[in-house]
Amino acid sequence: MAFLLRRLAFYLAAFLVAATINFFLPRLMPGDPIQIMFASAGSELSLENLNALKLTFGFIDAPLHEQYFAYLKSVFTGDLGRSIKYFPLPVTELLGRALIWTVGLMGIATVISFTLGSFLGIFAAWRRGRAVDSVISLGAIFSSSVPAVVVSLIMLFIFGYTLRWFPNGYAANPLIDPAWNWQYISSVLYHGTLPMLTLVFVLTGGFAVTMRNNMINLLGEDYIVMARAKGLSDNNVMLWYAARNALLPTVSSLAIAIGTILGGSLVTEVVFNYPGLGNTLYQAIIARDYPVIQGQLLIMTAAMLVSNFVVDLSYVLLDPRLKKA
Amino acid sequence: MSQLLQNKKAMTGLVILTIILLVAIFAPLLTEYSPVKRVGRPHQPPSWDHWLGTTRLGHDVFARLVYGARVSLAVGFGAGLMITIIGTVLGIIAGYKGGVVDEVINFFTNMVLVVPNLPLLLVLAAFIGQASPLVIAIILGLTSWAWGVRVTRSETLSIRQRDFVKSAEMLGEPSWRIMLFEIFPNLISIVGINFIGSVIFAVITEATLEFLGLGDPNTVSWGIMLYNAQNAAALSVGAWWDLLSPCFALAFLGLGLALINFAIDEIANPRLRTGGMLNRWTRMVRIGEGKL
Amino acid sequence: MSDPILALDNVSKVFGRADKPVYAARAVSFALYPGRTLALVGESGSGKTTAARLIMREYTPDEGRLMFRGAPLGKADSKALRDYRSSLQMVFQDPFSSLNPTHTIRYHLERPLKLHQRGLTAAQRQAAIVELLERVKLDPKLIMPKFPHELSGGQRQRISIARALAVNPQVIVADEPTSMLDVSVRQGILNLLNDMKAELKLALLYITHDIATARYVADDIMVMYAGQIVEWGAVDKVLDDPRHPYTRLLLSAVPDPDRRFDDIRFADELGRIEEIRQQAALAQPEVSQVGENHFFRPMPA
Amino acid sequence: QDASGNVLTLVSEQTTTFVRNFNPFGQTSARYTTLDFMYEPLVVFNRLKANEPNFRLAESYELADDLKSITFVLREGLMWSDGESLDADDVIFTYDYITKFPALDFISVSALLESVEKVDDRTVTFHLKEPNSLIANTIVGMPIVPEHVWADVADPVTFANENPVGSGPMTEITRFTPQVYEQCRNPHYWDAENLKVDCLRMPQLADNPQVLSALAEGTLDWATSFIPDIDNTFVAKDPEHHHYWFTPSSLVSLQMSMTTPDENNRKAFTDVNFRRALSQLIDRQTIVDIAGYGYPLVNDDPAALGELYASFANPEVDAQFGQYGQFDLEAGIAALDAAGYVDADGDGFRDNPDGTPITIDFMVPNGWTDWIDAVQISIESLSEAGLNVKMSTPEAAVWTQNLIDGTYSMTLNALASAANPYFPYIRSFNPNDFGKSRFTAPHWENAELSDLLAQYTQTKDADEAKALMDQAQLIVAENLPIVPIYNSPAFYQYNTSRFTGWADAENPKYSPVVSNANPARLLQLLDLDPVAAE
Amino acid sequence: MTTPVLSVRNLNIDYVGSEADFHAVKNVSFDIAPGEFFGLAGESGCGKSTIAFAVSRLHRPPALIRTGSEILVGGRNVLDLSDEELRKFRWREVAMVFQSAMNSLNPVLTIETQFYDVLRAHGPISRADARARATELLKLVDIAPERLDSYPHQCSGGMRQRIVIAICLALNPKLLIMDEPTTALDVVVQREILQRIDVLRKKLGFAVLFITHDLGLMVQVSDRIGIMLEGELVEVNDAQTIYRRPQHAYTKKLWASMPKLRGEQTRVEASS
């Protein structure tokens, strides 16, 4: 419990620091953020017009610390301002829309690749040095070394353009109304296949390598040998004893990997035009939609923190040694 | 090092890396074309004149590819070096000094680890604008050291417990010397893994940032090639060579580096090693010389 | 007996939280004399290493003080401290971790010489290294360029001793220096330590859980339990006539090929392990003298 | 086709998500089908036919002889889509409103107006601060909104106007999701008999490739999108129904700052001989072919008007200065040599006649790839001629600021098309706008030209106006303050399988581009006829 | 003479290397009679554990048991067993305490589960029955049944050691292999455990293969002792004979280098 509380405190501090960075980032960059923001919005507005607009967007000419506290207050009350590009949509709502897709895409891809990678890793470690091991290891090395952008482009080329098996973008057929019916869901699945495959391809290798290494380290442990000596079946030892324990360090590596996953999903979303957070961020950056960029970073950080916390939690659940500590 | 040369994976990786390195160095000898001049009509498919075809602008893809290797390698190794140096120095200091120093470094490390890296880089690059490879390398170096600190620190923590560190302390070695000469040499493989890993990361991230349009279009690099190809809708118009050439180059480089990384890991951790003995073992079992 | 070079005076060290304190050292007092070996025995976790670390000043005592050459060792006085540090060396338990695998043996011996005998020329240093290696009975030519992993455990432990000697210390603390070595090699190291002690008039603190080797090397012995020294005195006296129940328990548990299990069955003490442990863990401030140079802390009845 | 009637599917904006915002004053945030389709203009001027007026809400307008006022007369019986009547009060209200909330005035029209006066229920007179013969063009750009709705809106800038009450043909939102929305017939539309389309459907498409694939599949009827290699990627998929027609639009020109901070560069840039040589070194055709996929139209008119304003062209310009608009590497090099721009210090680059070095930073916004390509192609020939030119690609915002301040060295700049060449000239060369607008980026001023332009707005006489414009063109062409390169195309793709009546190259009745910068799209909508269902 | 529980014949084990093999066990043969306490001694790395592992066939590549070796347990050659037979054979006939028994309990499973595992693997048994049996077994080693719900890290080292022994006895094996079971424990606990084993052995009748390098202890507890040197079994004899009249030079040297707790203290010279 103390462990979790400590982590929680850290995450809170981390969030505060992230929010602070977020606040200062645009203000530290060369040029007046407001100027940049509206200049790139591309309109040919007069200065009067501009000033009037600034006020409506809540750019107060207060001293920095007042701006800062106003900002913090709004962040903690869940108010991230309004998008400029999609005015007057609140940033939270815009991100909320995108979040669903990213969480779906990333979540499922992570689960699949984590499971698949872990199984492959377990299997490779168990049959270390045999052909399976070599194939899995080499495959894993390859998959983890190829940039997500390259994989998505190649996927798009092969399955989207050459074979035309899958659509080249978007989360679902725009002409179908979102609803809980098969037509819509199948469209979502159909559209999600390529980005999903890409992410799974990119992520699986890393998990497999981690799992394999952990497993190999573990297989030398006495309790594994003892389990075998006890006459437990190989599958039992492999899955119930070794894998379960090897999962612990893998899970903690998952916490770090979440950042990478987020990055990978960002490019994938951009390439496949998937309407998730990554794509939203990309579009916001192109349009210099400041409130969205800031909100986005904050949400992504929060997402990282939450998933780290979930990992911590599952760590505690998986490892009885931590329960009391 | 000699172990590295005996490892098949490492050899393959080194060969790949060497090929790319040679290509980068001898780029002018490998192609008659300039990477920044129009030398053909737009989007000519691969031919004798243009081995990998031409880009939308009529640049020779092969020429851009070989010259682009320079940037990818330079950014990769430059940023990788920076990331590694920062990570190693902070990691060793945090792990060895402990106390408040450790708390502070550790806090910032964890902090940086929980801020999503690529989005942050994206925002930084966007704010900076026209991020040349050098700028990209620098921001990569400044934002991506956390993982290195973490592994170096935890390894330092365990090495610090080893008695040779204690005896060095007892001999009155100054702490910088302990960190540099007693601890650091024992971290070589970790640092090596961190370095190669950072290089992979830097290569990938540079390409990604450039692909997303945050690079400097004057650059001849694989990321910019991707960006240009994507902008020219290379796939829609069927100019696959424009897009796939840098794709495969990046995959090739990534593979080479990953193989080296994997091999270092195997060498550092003998348990992970497979090597020839398992092949021999399998053969011996098969011919009935013994069993388990 | 001459004056002690180093003494612990009522030193205590407590770990853990206030509500659950772990007394790693409880009012520990002892003294080291030049040319004498003091053995510290006790079961695992009894506080032996803590005592060593207190001496090494890795831990600062919560109570009590360290006396060096008869004067208490303060914090501020750095001259005395440096003096103290350079007259003290340690030989570690694990020969595998006490040498840096990335440096040659030569480097290991050169560093202390460079640090502590700054005036030496390269040639003089070379000579000093050769002398050190010869002293620990290793062939300098063969050994110097090697890396630790090319040596056997016994050889490594000799290098550790040579390195300790390079500083010209007056006190050597050896924390279980042979427990990781093979039986046949142990003896050599013990003999070496004994010889060094005699030749160089070293004060030696020998920490072990193996009473037999303690008997072999030490002049005096202390038995420690739960952070407290429960019995101490000249080695023969303590071992021949153990007074403290824990000492007896320890002695009866020591493997002894002359006595089959069947013969001794459950010795008195072995039958009362838990009871003795519980009692011995309590603070026992009283000291009872058995004879000249033999003391113990009687347990409450 | 729907049971409810026929549906026209169009794409006028690319976005990753739709937000329900139909605030006609919200330039960047409102849906692109708000203007024209929901809020009908008073008049639509047809740029392709010398600004011929198509009267919409107004049935006529009259410019006073002193050019200091203009009077619009509304049609009879106009109604808002909720059935309330639309009259002069709404016009007056709208103009009061944008004065009260300056942020709404996205075309900065109130600055030109002295007052707005209600003459009767259908007649409104606008009193101008300065005489202006072109004021009608500006005034019709402001949408008229219903007083009975907007009077109660507390904060019209952030008001999303989710259920618009409008005056145009398509005002009813029948469906709205982030992925698609539909906008249907106004039940009280005055011109309903000309309107054959029942509904507009706007699917959400994020970028050009997506629009392309929707077009190629035939799901879109009307689009405005850049499509690479359009004949292959779009037309060839269904040559019978897939069509496009590109009309020349905004001018892209090479510009140099006459006030650039580097004094050596300034010496060269302010020398007309240098500018003329430079113009001859620009390979316009290659730029159009490669950077623009052949879609733009070369603009080699030294007076910078070109095809877009062909009806205003002064033939003298071509006769006297025509060669300065033509790519001719040799001639350009010779001209530089002749003017004394030779390599004086032996560094391989040409220097000023006085020996000071010229180092040009050719600035173009990051991410504007076609421009980047154009710049790269330009730099090739400029370098070949021995000029030291490097490209830089700062953020668009930084670029804009540099252009406004005149602190850049060389750049590409774009100027939107307009009804009359007066607009490009006044926008580019009005000294009052220096430091305010990026269109005055060259910071070049000419008193004679300013004078001519001032007179131009103050004459009602067509011949006099033409003489003034001819003279202005000669001045511009002689001085070559901007180096025209091409007019970028207005993209327009359409599909004839469901609707006919499209404007095209054979029948260029008006500009049919569906982007929200083209009010004439309303005319196109009204001309469409559904293909009878088989 | 009764048939031995374990009979090792010409055991040769190699660790296959990428070029050359390392002969870890060279032609070793010995027998253990039922109920016998057999000690195997020798220096670190001489191949003791390798033999112990081979008896339950626990080796993993690159270890290789050479053809021609025989390990007979209850008359069956362990090396000929099929996978399933081998699985059933393990623990039912030969149970094993490992070098670091502290670590041979799975840290993330409760003690009860670790009993249940083994019982279930060798025949159908309900959870409740398994628990009852486990309680019974723990009683043998003097551990309170509440411990069943604990995790290993909640028990002290000595306790864990005893739990492992209890698990070893779960199936009444004929042979218990103990590979340096007490090196990590201090002498008092070590003694306690060994005496307990000795008592249990006499009560339950299993034989023990006891591996250690502590010769003094070895002589105290064993009936017979084998001395190993670099993979070879150089001397096998009953404990007292080996102690008092060692034959092999190496054995003699081993004794000589052992300091004595009692009696005369002599300086012994030993090689380094």
Ligand SMILES: Nc1ncnc2c1ncn2[C@@H]1O[C@H](COP(=O)(O)OP(=O)(O)OP(=O)(O)O)[C@@H](O)[C@H]1O
């Ligand atoms: N740094 C520390 N923090 C907390 N507790 C400690 C620390 N160091 C030692 N202890 C505790 O103090 C007690 C004495 O430990 P110490 O290491 O001195 O024992 P030892 O006799 O050397 O044991 P061993 O024979 O296992 O080396 C133990 O209970 C130990 O857990």
Ligand SMILES: Nc1ncnc2c1ncn2[C@@H]1O[C@H](COP(=O)(O)OP(=O)(O)OP(=O)(O)O)[C@@H](O)[C@H]1O
């Ligand atoms: N996996 C392996 N690969 C190669 N050699 C090995 C392997 N395992 C053990 N060996 C070698 O085999 C020899 C015998 O090892 P084994 O573990 O049987 O020794 P041991 O007598 O049990 O030693 P200890 O007392 O240290 O446990 C050693 O020299 C060791 O180096």
Ligand SMILES: [Mg+2]
């Ligand atoms: Mg200790």
Ligand SMILES: [Mg+2]
């Ligand atoms: Mg062993």
